[in-house]
Amino acid sequence: MFNFFLLILIYTGIYALMAIGQNIITGYGGMLSLCQAGFFAIGSYATAILSVRFGWSFWATLPVAAIISALFGLLIGLPTLRLKGDYLAIATLGFGEIVRNILNNWDSVTNGPMGIQKIPMPTLFGLTINPYKKYAFLVMVIIFVIIAYILFQRLARSRMGRALTAVREDEIAAQSMGINITKYKVYAFVLGASVAGIAGSLQAAFSLSVTPGTYTFMVSVMVLCMVVLGGMGNFKAAILGTFIIQLISYFPQLTGLSSVIPPQFKQILFGLILVVMMIWRPQGLLGREEHTYGVKGGK
Amino acid sequence: MSELLTIEDISVTYGNIKALRNVSMHVNQGDIVCLIGANGSGKSTLLKAIVGQEPLVEGSITFDGEEICQARTAAGNGNKWGRIKGSKSLTTDIIASRGIALVPEGRRVFADMSVEENLDMGAFMVRDKALISERKEAMYDFFPILGARRKQKTRSLSGGEQQMMAIARALMSGPRLILLDEPGLGLAPLVIADIFEKIDLINKQDNVTVFLVEQNARMALKASTEGYVMENGRIVLHDASASLLENEKVRAAYLGE
Numbered sequence: 036m037f038n039f040f041l042l043i044l045i046y047t048g049i050y051a052l053m054a055i056g057q058n059i060i061t062g063y064g065g066m067l068s069l070c071q072a073g074f075f076a077i078g079s080y081a082t083a084i085l086s087v088r089f090g091w092s093f094w095a096t097l098p099v100a101a102i103i104s105a106l107f108g109l110l111i112g113l114p115t116l117r118l119k120g121d122y123l124a125i126a127t128l129g130f131g132e133i134v135r136n137i138l139n140n141w142d143s144v145t146n147g148p149m150g151i152q153k154i155p156m157p158t159l160f161g162l163t164i165n166p167y168k169k170y171a172f173l174v175m176v177i178i179f180v181i182i183a184y185i186l187f188q189r190l191a192r193s194r195m196g197r198a199l200t201a202v203r204e205d206e207i208a209a210q211s212m213g214i215n216i217t218k219y220k221v222y223a224f225v226l227g228a229s230v231a232g233i234a235g236s237l238q239a240a241f242s243l244s245v246t247p248g249t250y251t252f253m254v255s256v257m258v259l260c261m262v263v264l265g266g267m268g269n270f271k272a273a274i275l276g277t278f279i280i281q282l283i284s285y286f287p288q289l290t291g292l293s294s295v296i297p298p299q300f301k302q303i304l305f306g307l308i309l310v311v312m313m314i315w316r317p318q319g320l321l322g323r324e325e326h327t328y329g330v331k332g333g334k
Numbered sequence: 335m336s337e338l339l340t341i342e343d344i345s346v347t348y349g350n351i352k353a354l355r356n357v358s359m360h361v362n363q364g365d366i367v368c369l370i371g372a373n374g375s376g377k378s379t380l381l382k383a384i385v386g387q388e389p390l391v392e393g394s395i396t397f398d399g400e401e402i403c404q405a406r407t408a409a410g411n412g413n414k415w416g417r418i419k420g421s422k423s424l425t426t427d428i429i430a431s432r433g434i435a436l437v438p439e440g441r442r443v444f445a446d447m448s449v450e451e452n453l454d455m456g457a458f459m460v461r462d463k464a465l466i467s468e469r470k471e472a473m474y475d476f477f478p479i480l481g482a483r484r485k486q487k488t489r490s491l492s493g494g495e496q497q498m499m500a501i502a503r504a505l506m507s508g509p510r511l512i513l514l515d516e517p518g519l520g521l522a523p524l525v526i527a528d529i530f531e532k533i534d535l536i537n538k539q540d541n542v543t544v545f546l547v548e549q550n551a552r553m554a555l556k557a558s559t560e561g562y563v564m565e566n567g568r569i570v571l572h573d574a575s576a577s578l579l580e581n582e583k584v585r586a587a588y589l590g591e
Contacts, residue, residue, distance in 0.1 A: 194458075201455050204444045210426035211385060211436040213459035213507060217425075 039288065041169040045241060047274075047281045048176030052234035053254075054261040054273040055183050056227035061259065062267035062323075063191060064223040065203030066116065067124040071258045073131035074104040074228040076138060076250035078235025083151040083245045084144065093157035097236045104232025105225045107134075112224035116217060131255055138247040150246030157240045166241045176237060183230055184270055190226070191270070191324075199223055253302065257284070260305050264312060266319025275320065280305070338363045338511055338543050339384070339434075344393030344403075346376075346383050353379040355567045356392065361511065366537050366544040368554040368575065370588055371564035377547045378439055380564070381515050384545075385436050386426045398510070402429050431459050435509035439516050441500040445489040449480050449499055452488055456506030466506070473502040477532070494525035498532065505536065511543045512536070518550045526550065530557045551588035555579050563588070 053071045060068045081100035085091040091099075115126040138145045145151070157164045157175075164171045190196060198219040201209035206216055239245050257280060265276025284301045287293040312319065339361040346354040353376050361367045371377050382388040384395055386403055395403035403423045424432070444452050453473060457466045474481030477498045483491060488499060497517055504512055514533065518526040530553055537544050548554035554575075555561050561578045563571035571578065578584050585591040 197455065198458065200447075201444060201458070204446065205442045207387070207438055208442040208444065209455075210387075211430055211438060212456055212503070213427045213430035215425070215427040 038169060039285075041173055043281050043285050043289075045169060045173050045176050047278045048173070048180050049234050049237050049241070050258065050261065050281060051180050051274045051277040052183055052237070053231045053258045054265075054277045055180075055187050055270055056230035056234075057258045057262045058227075058267065058270055058273040059187055059190070059199075059223050060227040062262055062269065062273070063196060063199040063203065064220055065199075066220060066224065067120055068127045068224065068227070069124050069252070069255045069259065070111070070127040070131035070134075071227070071231045072250045072252060072254035073127075073134035074108065074231035075235040075238065075254060076134050076245075076247070077104045077107055078232030079239040079245045079250070080138060080145060080151070080235075081232070082236040082239040083154050086155050086239075087151055087153060093155070093236075093240050094159075097233060100236040101229040101232045104235070105229035108225040108228025109221065112221045112228075116220045116224060128252065128255070131250075131252060135247050135250055135252075138250070145247070148247060150244055150248075152244040154239055154243045154245070156243065164240075166243060172241060176241075179233065179237065180274065183233075184274070187226075187230075188270055191268075195219060195222060257305065260309060262319075264308060264319060266321040266323060268323040269319070269321050271324070272319055272321035279320075280308075283308075336363045337361070338398055339545065340396040341380075341384070342393050342396070344383060344395065344405075345391045346379055346388050347391050353388075353567050354383065357564075357567070357569055358393075359562055359569065359572075361543060361545050362560075364537070364541060364543055365560055366533070366546060366558040367560045367562070368546040368548060368558035369562045369564055370548055370551040370554050373549070375564045376567040377564055378515055379567075381436065381439075381513050381545075381547055384429075384513060385434060386424055386429045389423070397429070397432055397434060400432065402432065402434075430507065433508075433510035434513065435504035435507050435511070436513045437500045437504045437515060437517065440519065441493075441496050443488045443491075443496050443500055443503070446487065448485050448487055449491070450484045452499055452503050453480075453506050456503035459507055469506055469508070473505065476535075477502055494521050494529065497521060497525075497529055501529070501532065501536075505540070505542070509542060511545060514544065514546045514548075516548055517546070518548060518553060526553060533557060551584070552579075555584075 053075055057071050060066050078100040081103045082093065082096040085096040085099060086093060111130045115123055118126055139148055156166065164175055166172050198214045201212065201214055202216045202219055210216055261276035261280045262273050264279060265272030283304055287296040287300065337360045341357060341359040343356050343358050344354055345352060345356055357380060369377055369380065379388060383390060383403060390403055390405040392405050394401055394405065444455060453470050454466065457469065460466050474484065479495055480499055480502055488496060491499065517529050533544060534557060536542050546554055546558060555578050558575045561573060561575040562569050563584060571584065
């Protein structure tokens with residue numbers, strides 16, 4: 036039971052990284068993107084393929100996974116970020132599905148629906164971070180979340196955060212203030228993609244195998260739910276939202292009611308949460324984090 | 335007096351509809367030039383074209399000797415890192431950095447930010463923090479009401495105060511040319527008079543060239559030195575503002591006399 040709770044915490048950490056990425060894209064940039072699962076998959080497969088086929092260590096695959104995800108973010112971002120709202124959502128949704136279909140069918144590289152097994156465990160200073168000993172892995176994941184949180188929090192307070200806020204509030208006004216909206220949107224998208232790639236890499240190292248079935252559209256929806264539930268534009272809230280959604284999705288197993296509650300239950304509940312939140316608390320549990328974009332210093 | 339902004343023979347279309355038909359205009363350094371016309375005559379489209387929001391089908395726009403907008407040549411579409419594909423036009427943010435500030439129609443303030451944050455946002459291109467504080471203080475002196483409300487969310491400001499803030503925000507970038515799209519829209523006559531007074535001061539004291547688009551023809555012509563009249567996407571009249579005020583046709587069509 037306690038072990039199971041640790042498992043939930045580890046998944047919370049991995050998903051929190053994705054939620055942090057989603058938050059910079061949707062919460063700050065105001066772009067409704069639905070392809071975090073795609074970047075998650077790319078990160079996972081990068082780590083799986085590089086470590087299994089080429090014998091790279093986990094730590095070497097991690098930055099490569101982030102960079103490959105970022106490149107795909109750039110590739111999909113440049114043509115689609117001119118789209119707005121639901122059009123962007125559909126384009127990114129399509130991208131996520133394309134990634135999954137390629138993973139399913141490109142047998143020579145991804146081993147198709149069977150996926151890639153026997154991914155080596157990460158080692159650090161001669162110690163193996165064995166996913167079966169969940170403590171060690173949990174500590175590693177938490178460190179990643181903390182680093183991502185600090186970096187993205189700084190980013191949100193930076194010039195880029197200001198620019199994204201302006202773009203989200205009013206694109207025309209932002210442009211006439213000299214803000215290159217395409218540039219900042221693409222930045223946000225690429226950063227969000229790369230952190231999802233890192234999450235994917237951790238996922239591969241944790242489950243020691245990757246299969247396309249893990250990276251469905253529901254993952255993207257879940258990540259979006261996490262951000263909306265916690266509060267858009269608030270990284271702490273994204274992490275809180277992730278924890279709550281993870282608790283809910285493992286609720287049947289946690290309570291030992293999995294024979295009574297059907298697995299579709301969680302999808303019903305996610306939908307319900309989104310509807311209820313939109314009606315009663317559209318700003319999310321914690322609401323948007325207030326930054327003052329004041330220019331300090333001067334006289 | 336040198337020409338700061340030159341619009342040469344431009345046309346803009348929305349699908350099959352021609353919104354601007356071969357419009358030519360020029361704005362001299364240091365002037366207040368106004369453009370008057372009815373709803374849907376193409377005034378706002380012209381401003382959008384100047385700041386690179388609408389692609390030109392014909393003609394070109396030059397600012398301070400540099401061509402900023404040009405008609406598309408081939409089937410180029412969309413923008414790409416500062417330049418619009420298929421032509422040498424600059425994108426809106428680069429045009430802004432050249433010294434053209436737009437006060438958009440309907441003000442478009444950042445409603446969830448405070449007055450101060452809005453002004454900071456207006457100075458996005460300015461890297462010198464001392465200069466930003468200096469300009470902010472100057473704005474608070476110039477519009478005392480903004481100084482009194484500097485920490486207040488812009489959402490809570492009245493229409494007139496928001497308009498003043500939009501103008502102040504545009505001035506924060508230190509522009510050479512300020513484009514005003516219907517600054518009097520939806521405001522009480524007294525407030526409009528106040529805003530036009532400020533516009534005049536901005537022009538005289540700070541030596542900012544003003545290009546004003548207005549439906550309120552009388553106010554606009556009184557405030558400006560030169561005027562253009564637009565009808566159905568064409569410039570139909572161009573004269574000194576004082577003469578336009580006396581013009582029979584203008585009096586009948588726009589001044590209700």
